Amino acid sequence: MKILGISAYYHDSAAAIIVDGKVLFAAQEERFTRIKNDASFPENAIQFCLSESGLAYEDIDVIAFYDKPFLKFERLLETYYAFAPKGFKSFAKAMPLWLKEKLFIKQFIRKKLKKLGAKNSGKIAINFPEHHLSHIASAFYTSPYAQCAFLTVDGVGEWTTTSYGVASGENGIQVLGELYFPDSLGLFYSSFTYFLGFEVNSGEYKMMGLASYGNEASEQVANFKEIIKRHLVDIKPDGSIKLDMDFFEYPYGLQMVNPKRWEQLFGIKKRQPGEKLEQKHANLAFAAQKVLEEVLLSLIRFIKKETGEKFLCFAGGVALNCVANSVLFNQKIFEDIYVQPAAGDAGGSLGAALAVAHIQEKHNFEGAQNPFNVYMGPRFSNLDVERVLRKHKSSYRYFENKDELIRAIAGYLAEKKVVGWFQGRTEFGPRALGNRSILANASDPEMQHTLNMKIKFREGFRPFAPAVCKEDYNDYFEEGKQSPYMLFTSKVKKKLRKELPFDFENMNLDEKRKVPKSDLPAITHIDHSARVQVVDKQMNPLFWNLIQEYKKISDVGVIINTSFNLKDEPIVNSPEDAYICFMKSEMDILALENYLIVK
Known part of the structure; x- marks a missing residue:
């Protein structure tokens, strides 16, 4: 079976092609358009995947899109309703695009493919694995494990922000628990990224690098951590979290947080992009990073206890935080941890296709024989x-x-x-x-x-x-x-x-x-x-x-x-x-x- 995987319309759109369960090629749209984190329909990446694999559109059996648009739309409507009348500007900005393109993604994909030359676009089956299923499939089915526990953590998919369970070649992927929007560890971290003057969805790794400059022994760091845990996030013993939404605006607004409320809370001004970085900024980044690590450690201890598995697959945008990954690995809670190198939304295209290949088509999976090959994009003579x-x-x-x-x-x-x-x-x-x-x-x-x-x-x-x-x-x-x-x-x-x-x-x-x-x-x-x-x-x-x-x-x-x-x-x-x-x-x-x- 020939499966085309697609991720698009949030950030880092991409395409991947899988034939009979084997990953052939994958590429991000930004590499072709030269637009950083390009979220547009990945037509260039799709064209590359097909031409490089020697396939025509007529050869494609299934298209796998990396999330479920109707569930995501339901979340948007319910969230705007819950916070009404707040967020009307955000609602008015989002709805035209949803009603024009995103909500009717199946028809939109068919129209796009027809423009690209697919004469049979109306006949190709289109599947919609859930967002977090795409994440875990991208990790498990490229991992060396025949069976393992898994954890996915990101901003938000449809409703899910965190999920865990067990994956095996024999029984597929079994979700044992989920955390739902607006309680999101990824959006918690992105809120600090925003407050510290970096761009959300691309500046998180800058904040991670800045955090290492924090003075762990300082009174300010201890104070920041106490404020975060007292006012912003309630961490449960199992690693689940509850955010105090009085301090966050991302569910309904055009910004992550209310800067004035955070300035009063932490006693420092919101940093503007390009403004000089000072020790207080590094200390706040350090405090947020340490809280993130504390939550993740609680999560994987709970998952180890619940599943008893030896190995862990970790996916989602938060899995790109290499500092936190190392803290998790060095605790030796699991014998080994595998993170798929395109753990964010770009990897969702790969995961969606793998989910269809292994779950729907039931390809046998006993663990990858070699390290996952990341060199899957264009080459030139x-x-x-x-x-x-x-x-x-x-x-x-x-x-x-x-x-x-x-x-x-x-x-x-x-x-x-x-x-x-x-x-x-x-x-x-x-x-x-x-x-x-x-x-x-x-x-x-x-x-x-x-x-x-x-x-x-x-x-x-x-x-x-x-x-x-x-x-x-x-x-x-x-x-x-x-x-x-x-x-x-x-x-x-x-x-x-x-x-x-x-x-x-x-x-x-x-x-x-x-x-x-x-x-x-x-x-x-x-x-x-x-x-x-x-x-x-x-x-x-x-x-x-x-x-x-x-x-x-x-x-x-x-x-x-x-x-x-x-x-x-x-x-x-x-x-x-x-x-x-x-x-x-x-x-x-x-x-x-x-x-x-x-x-």
Whole structure:
């Protein structure tokens, strides 16, 4: 059976194609349109999935859409009614779009596909798995487990904000409990994201990075945590929560919270986007992060007790919080935790298709044999690259052999050059994992500042992720979850850490950032943690070989790997995207497949 999965109309729309239970290709619409977190119908991603798999629309048996629009519409109507007359502006803004497109999504999909050339669009079956079912299917059916417990946590699907249960290849997915809107751990976290001046649905990871600058021992942090737990969220022993909706406006309004009420509550002003970050902002982010972790720990302890399972699959937007993931893993409540790398709504397209394949078609599932392959997007030939370079009249060097290219790039990294690295297929999900990456020297104390200010044009406090070969992980990092997807953090080895100045806690955020924390200062966050990508030779042999070649030259087996994009832009997709990004930044080197461009 050939199944096309689609997610759309909230954020991070995407498409995936599955044939006889096997995932072939998947891509996010933003990579084609160049609109960050694009929520529009993923027509470009659909066209890619079909053409790359050699399928026509006539070959598709089922389309799986990642949630149930009628249930979501019911939630909107009931919520607006419950909070009336509040929220009329939000209601008036939302209804035209729902009545025009979202509510009649089945007809809308058929019309879209017909415009794209599907002559049989009226005959293709369209299924609507629930939102959280799509999330857990995306994780379980790509995991190595034949049976496990599962947890999904996000903002909201139709009504559900959190769900748990047991998944098995034999019995499918059994939901044992759910938490419903408006009580949402994801929207709780997004409310702090909003109050701290970051954009909701894309700035949560910025808040997570800022949280590490919080002073845990300070009276302000203790006070913030007490206020949060006394006034905003009631945490039950089983990890369920009850939010005091007097302090939140997201169910009915055009903003997450009432800023004035929060300013009175916490004693600090709402930060405006671009406004200077201060210690009080970091302390509030830290307090919110710790409350999030407390809730998640309560949840998984309860789930372990209820299910007795050895393993846990975790999905939904909150599962992209790698700091919290590491706290959960390090508690050893479960023997292992698996997080699907596109855990947010983009992965819903994949999950919807997998849910139909395994639940409806009853494909046998005994656990994935290999790590889930994230390299499922477009790839380009050397001829495609050469066309772009000729168009821009760029001088370049061509390498017949990739081994020679790798040696050249390793040399440039050792010389502290910043390299745009474009190879193979685009990654699926929010992380660049060695195919659409910016690479740099992790030992250079100035490199974090250089990358943030001159390359990425983003906030200076933001940390960079290290990439290390699986065989070398233990030489640089403490024991922890070795993730190939950058979904967990690890502490840098104690022997590599540097002693902090005695007055470190009295410094401002920028002064703290400038202090080298280890012998790998560009990837060591303020708390000595790093969001490590553990590179498996089998999974990405070219990237593995590059890191090994760099190690031969520099005697260091760790490099910076950050996404190939500028601030507020999607990760590059095509050679044209990569060349434009390279020229707009202060990157030194660009490796486009077998071509090398030196600025």
